[in-house]
Amino acid sequence: MKKRGFTLLETIIAISLFSILLMAGTTILSSHIRSFRLVSEKTSSIQTIQIVAREITKDCRLSSNISVAYNTAVLAQKGSTISYDIKDKKVRRRKDSYTAYLTDEGEIKILEFKLLAPKLLAFSVDGVTTEVFCRN
Structure with missing residues (x-):
């Protein structure tokens, strides 16, 4: 009789x-999760850089005069002055007596300004350099 x-x-x-297949699946899944996390962090960093660059570019184009001192850009507009710098590891924008931070702490590590010509500003946000010309 057969049992x-x-x-x-x-x-x-x-x-x-089953254990071998489960281990292979877990390894593949954890690799994808790690890759997704790295891509998400990089995307967030790029978006932050773009936001800062867009704000500085917009204000610079509306300015009539630019000065750079001690890694701070000061933009003169009609009846107001706007300045950009890094304070407490955050990008700070000051317009007259109003202060706003464009980033959270640590999102931007380097913000550098260089005046290339009287109305031509070059600025670098975490190594991404942009040149913008004052239009007014």
Whole structure:
């Protein structure tokens, strides 16, 4: 009479194969999660750089005069003055007596300004350099 069921050897082989497949799947999944996290962080960093660059560019184009001193850009507009610098590891924008921070702490590490010509400003945000000309 034949008994139904699995032998001990068959059960051990099945469990071993299942374990190998599970480990391979876990490795692939964790690799994808790690890649997704890195891409998300890089995307967030690029977006922050773009936001800062867009604000500085917009204000610079509306300015009539630019001065750079001690890594601070001062932009003269009609009836107001706007300045940009890094304070407490955050990008700070000051317009007259109003102060706003464009980033959270640590999002931007380097903000550099250089006046290339009387109305031509070059600025670098974490190594991404932009040149902008005053239009007014």
